[in-house]
Amino acid sequence: MTTSDHDPRLPASRPISRRNFLSAAGFGGMALAASPLLAACSTSKPGSAKTIGSATASAASATELKKILDYIGPYDPKFSGAGTTWKLGATLPFSGNGSFFGKLWQSGIDLAVAHIKEIGGPTIQIVSSDNGSGDAQKSHNAVQQMVAAKVPGIIGTEALGGVWAPLAQYKILCLDSGAGAPIGIQGIPYYYGARSAYYSDQWVGTLEYMKQTMSDKKSIVTIDNVSTIFDPKPALRALIPNYGFQYKSSVTATTGATDYSSVIAALHQAKPDVIWASISQFDIGYFMKQYLTSGLKAPVFAFQWTRAARAIAGNGYTNQYFSTEYLDVDKPSNPWQDLYIQEYKSKNGLTPEAYTADFYMCVFMWWQLMRDVLAKGGNINRGPDLLAALQARPTFNTVFGGDATTPGLLTMDLKTHSPSALPQAVFQDTGNSLKQLATYDVGGGNFKMG
Amino acid sequence: MQVLQLTVNGIINGSSYALLAVGFGLILQVTGRFHIAYTITYALAGYTASRLTTDYGASFWVALIVGMLVATVVGVLIEAYIYWPLGPRAGNFALLAIFTAALGLLTVGQGALGLILINSGTAQISGFNIAPEQIGQVFFINLDVYTVIISWALIVIVALVLGRTRLGRMVRAVRSNLTMSVAVGASPRMIYLVIFGIGSALGGVGGVLTSTKAAVASDSGQGAILYALTIAFLAGTFASVIRIAFVGLGLGILESLANLWVSPVWDPVIIYGLLLVYAALKPFDVVSKFRRPTLRSASASASEMAS
Numbered sequence: 157m158t159t160s161d162h163d164p165r166l167p168a169s170r171p172i173s174r175r176n177f178l179s180a181a182g183f184g185g186m187a188l189a190a191s192p193l194l195a196a197c198s199t200s201k202p203g204s205a206k207t208i209g210s211a212t213a214s215a216a217s218a219t220e221l222k223k224i225l226d227y228i229g230p231y232d233p234k235f236s237g238a239g240t241t242w243k244l245g246a247t248l249p250f251s252g253n254g255s256f257f258g259k260l261w262q263s264g265i266d267l268a269v270a271h272i273k274e275i276g277g278p279t280i281q282i283v284s285s286d287n288g289s290g291d292a293q294k295s296h297n298a299v300q301q302m303v304a305a306k307v308p309g310i311i312g313t314e315a316l317g318g319v320w321a322p323l324a325q326y327k328i329l330c331l332d333s334g335a336g337a338p339i340g341i342q343g344i345p346y347y348y349g350a351r352s353a354y355y356s357d358q359w360v361g362t363l364e365y366m367k368q369t370m371s372d373k374k375s376i377v378t379i380d381n382v383s384t385i386f387d388p389k390p391a392l393r394a395l396i397p398n399y400g401f402q403y404k405s406s407v408t409a410t411t412g413a414t415d416y417s418s419v420i421a422a423l424h425q426a427k428p429d430v431i432w433a434s435i436s437q438f439d440i441g442y443f444m445k446q447y448l449t450s451g452l453k454a455p456v457f458a459f460q461w462t463r464a465a466r467a468i469a470g471n472g473y474t475n476q477y478f479s480t481e482y483l484d485v486d487k488p489s490n491p492w493q494d495l496y497i498q499e500y501k502s503k504n505g506l507t508p509e510a511y512t513a514d515f516y517m518c519v520f521m522w523w524q525l526m527r528d529v530l531a532k533g534g535n536i537n538r539g540p541d542l543l544a545a546l547q548a549r550p551t552f553n554t555v556f557g558g559d560a561t562t563p564g565l566l567t568m569d570l571k572t573h574s575p576s577a578l579p580q581a582v583f584q585d586t587g588n589s590l591k592q593l594a595t596y597d598v599g600g601g602n603f604k605m606g
Numbered sequence: 607m608q609v610l611q612l613t614v615n616g617i618i619n620g621s622s623y624a625l626l627a628v629g630f631g632l633i634l635q636v637t638g639r640f641h642i643a644y645t646i647t648y649a650l651a652g653y654t655a656s657r658l659t660t661d662y663g664a665s666f667w668v669a670l671i672v673g674m675l676v677a678t679v680v681g682v683l684i685e686a687y688i689y690w691p692l693g694p695r696a697g698n699f700a701l702l703a704i705f706t707a708a709l710g711l712l713t714v715g716q717g718a719l720g721l722i723l724i725n726s727g728t729a730q731i732s733g734f735n736i737a738p739e740q741i742g743q744v745f746f747i748n749l750d751v752y753t754v755i756i757s758w759a760l761i762v763i764v765a766l767v768l769g770r771t772r773l774g775r776m777v778r779a780v781r782s783n784l785t786m787s788v789a790v791g792a793s794p795r796m797i798y799l800v801i802f803g804i805g806s807a808l809g810g811v812g813g814v815l816t817s818t819k820a821a822v823a824s825d826s827g828q829g830a831i832l833y834a835l836t837i838a839f840l841a842g843t844f845a846s847v848i849r850i851a852f853v854g855l856g857l858g859i860l861e862s863l864a865n866l867w868v869s870p871v872w873d874p875v876i877i878y879g880l881l882l883v884y885a886a887l888k889p890f891d892v893v894s895k896f897r898r899p900t901l902r903s904a905s906a907s908a909s910e911m912a913s
Contacts, residue, residue: 253825255720256727382871408869414820417615418862418870424745425608438728442820449738451745464727468821506725 193195216499221274222560226554228520229561235530237278237523243535244327245283245307247298252289253412256417256464257511261334263504264512265311268519271499277523283307295319302328308539309525311518312347320344327539329525329546333518340386341410341571346543349574350516350521350566352481352598355388355434355459358580360600362457362479363399364429365582365593368605370455373429375404377444379419380434381411390435404428409435416443420450428454436460441468448472456469461583461590461602463509474587480555481510484592489579490558513555517566521552554578557595577601611744612862618750621859622812625757626830627837628764629808631850634835635843636781636801638701639689643708644809645833646715647677647684648827651810652817653719656729666733666818674810681806682799684711691793719823728821731814753815758851760808761904765847767804777801781844829874833857836881 208320246265262284269280285301288294289438296319302310303326310323313334323330323346330347337349339356352358376396380388389406396403407422415458423431431447431454433440440458445468449457461478485507488494496516500508525545526536534541550568557564557579567577575598596603626648633641651673658672669691688711689704691797696703723729768774779787780797788794796831813827841853857877864876 186856259724324760359724405756408731408871410871410873413870414816414823415619417619418612418865418873420745421611421615421862421865422612423742438821438823445820449736450746451738451740467726467730468728470730 171183200424208394214550216495216502218274218375220495221271222276223495224271224275224492227490227558228524231527232531233276235527236276237526237530237536238276240278240536242278243283243305243307243517245302245305245310246507247285247286247291247295247302247310248311248314249334249427250284250286251294252291254289255401257437257462258289260462260464261313261515262502265385265510265514265519267496267503268516269275270503272519272523278526279313280519280522282311286367287313290309290318292318296322299328304436306537308537309542310524311350311515311522320347323347327543329539329542331518331521331590333514337572337574338386339391340383342574344573346539347573348546348568350518351575352580353574354436356391357574357578357598358459358479359395360602361580361594362582363396363401364596364600364603364606365479366401366457367399369593370430371400373455373579374426375402375426375587376408376430376432377404377426377428378432378434380406380408381439382408392432401430409439411435413439414442416446419443420446422451423450423452423454424428430454431456433458437462439466439467441472444469444472444476446472460511461509461585463507466585470515471587473585477582477584477586477593478590479582480580481514482583482590482592482595483508483510483513483556484590486589490555490560490563491555492563493555493558496555510556517554517556519565520554521566524549524552551577574598608866609863610742612865614667614744614746616859618746618754618858619862620855621754621757621828622816623833623837623858624761624854625808625812626834627841627851627854628761628847629805630831630834631838631841631843631845632801632808632847633805634838635845636777637685637689637798639685640705640707640835641684641689641708641802641805642831643684643711643715644806645680645688645712645827645831647681647806648813648830649715649719649811649817649824650823651677651682651813652731652822652826653722653729655814655817656731658823659731659733660729664733666731669731670811670814674807675847677810677813678803678807681802681809685798685802690798708904716824716828719887723822723824728823730821731818734818736819747819749815749819752843753819756811756815759850760811761847764804764808765851770845773800781804833877836846836877839881840884873896886887 187271203298246262248261250258265282269282273279283302283305285298286294287298296499299319299322303322308328310330312330312332320341322328324561328346331350332347333350335354335483336357337347338353341347348484378389378392391462393403399598405426409416410420420574433443435443436459440460441464444456457475457477459478459480461480466473469496483493483497485497488497496513496603497508500506500512503523525542528545529541534544538543545568546568550570552566553563554566555563564579566575569576578598580596580598581592584591584593594605628651630641630644633639633644654676655669655673658669664672688707692703692707693700734749739746739748739751768777776792777786777797779790779792780794784794793818812830816830837850837854837857840857841850857880861873861876864872
């Protein structure tokens with residue numbers, strides 16, 4: 157037998173040497189080690205500090221960008237933080253099934269950092285860390301990295317993977333732009349939702365829209381993932397009849413699933429008039445793609461619209477309904493939103509979406525807190541000072557909603573730690589654009605058709 | 607009626623599982639390698655088909671064939687330049703070293719594909735007009751029909767090649783006793799390459815078909831490969847191609863029918879639970895799958911080949 161014909165399953169004809177073993181093991185080890193490195197290349201090097209603002213040039217002129225100042229509310233320029241380098245943390249999903257979204261959200265953060273610097277704010281240094289798409293261990297490590305980096309605040313996502321205790325322990329303020337602060341995790345010290353609470357904030361506004369436009373429809377079947385935070389079904393079951401609909405049943409789908417044949421079989425069995433799909437990220441795209449050819453005709457209401465999921469679904473998204481923060485890229489509702497859309501397109505070559513704007517907005521919220529702390533003579537590198545600023549002025553101007561002269565408002569409920577006001581909309585995917593059908597505030601207030 | 611719908615769903619999914627399990631199982635049976643980097647060839651085939659159909663306007667069927675060929679070539683290259691040279695160098699630790707290399711390839715491949723798809727997250731395969739089909743109250747899509755037909759056609763072809771040709775006899779000889787197979791004129795290295803080619807081709811076809819139904823993502827095939835591994839175990843690592851395929855089909859139907867009582871979220875629990883039960887109830891059988899074959903069985907195969 158030649159060397160090349162040696163059976164790898166059989167013992168070697170010569171004793172294994174330490175060198176041979178190490179070289180064999182080393183190969184696998186190197187390969188394993190290379191993967192995270194590659195993954196890291198695709199992100200902002202999780203775990204390492206990175207100055208984003210100074211590296212990014214803005215496409216709009218400084219004069220144009222300064223218009224943002226008209227929309228963020230009056231402040232004393234001497235407390236703008238200009239000339240200061242301020243370090244903040246961001247725990248984003250750079251690995252796991254949400255890793256694509258980590259990169260996307262980082263683009264919203266990057267743009268805000270660049271804008272803030274150009275209009276006379278501080279240089280914000282973002283220390284990014286990977287939360288593994290909500291993985292508890294990785295989230296824990298990410299928060300520990302924030303502690304080690306001594307950041308006073310974190311832009312959080314994925315409900316921080318359930319790792320909330322260190323926030324109060326180390327007095328680090330967290331504003332979560334990924335999932336907000338939904339029922340079940342509200343009121344946690346130092347943890348605040350910086351967007352609508354994932355799904356529950358849209359329930360009332362969506363049901364009100366359905367009540368006004370779909371009187372011929374009665375039964376609703378929901379599609380959910382298993383939530384480690386709270387089970388929405390009991391609350392939804394109680395709420396839905398108040399709007400004249402019947403909660404028929406619920407189908408639980410596996411998070412990250414790509415095959416929805418079992419879910420669709422259950423829908424065929426249930427024959428609902430309306431499908432209420434509380435699944436997100438790529439999952440909703442895969443579901444809609446398969447729903448299109450399922451033979452079912454019931455309208456679907458979903459609570460997140462992303463370009464990436466739309467690309468998967470293709471025509472499966474056409475004519476379906478969405479209810480969440482809304483960015484009308486063809487007809488911006490206020491000039492700040494218009495500027496954001498143009499700037500995002502210019503920098504990223506992509507049409508922005510509301511989910512990314514949540515992260516853009518979050519950085520501006522942090523800047524407001526910084527200015528307020530400085531105005532009171534506090535320390536911007538202390539979490540308690542930032543928290544006190546949030547409690548003293550819990551209202552922030554946002555790119556969402558508003559009109560030609562006034563931006564929309566995000567008001568933080570200091571009891572629930574979730575927004576009590578933030579513009580939302582029911583909109584329809586028409587195939588080549590999104591059409592706004594109704595607007596409302598989180599929780600369903602200020603509902604208006606059109 | 608739901609039973610019928612779920613049975614049809616199970617046949618469709620089970621056919622996909624069967625195709626992958628045969629590809630993965632062949633590699634496992636003949637070479638003894640836990641080639642979990644099979645996922646990479648699976649995803650690469652889908653990605654190739656996506657680029658060809660969306661960027662170059664290739665027809666779906668051309669893309670399917672090219673995707674399969676790319677998977678085949680990559681699978682063969684992995685065996686030729688990574689696994690095979692690693693075996694002798696690792697000696698007693700060959701199984702572990704090759705598994706570690708496969709794990710490394712998997713993570714590197716997924717990381718690289720993640721970089722390629724960084725701006726879109728997924729890639730789509732176009733050129734196939736997915737259309738709904740209905741028989742009575744049972745719903746499926748035209749792609750499902752093709753998936754079932756293509757999967758079983760390939761499985762039967764592979765079974766015939768392995769069962770009725772000289773190549774098949776050589777494969778069986780190498781699988782049974784590598785040393786003796788050399789004595790009767792087989793080239794284990796060539797057989798390994800052929801098996802990696804066939805296995806990867808099957809995975810490539812599965813990758814293109816499944817990605818057309820869903821999309822290509824950096825982790826495409828990750829769940830499927832674990833199902834394939836489970837099926838290969840349940841069938842037995844010396845099982846025939848047809849037996850592996852039917853175990854895959856059965857598992858697909860069982861998984862689907864289980865949704866009569868439990869939510870789809872329990873599907874992986876059922877599949878891996880079965881593996882666990884199998885392993886717990888037949889521990890000695892599982893262990894024996896990875897023992898070297900007995901002299902008697904090896905002699906029988908070698909005699910068969912020599913005749």
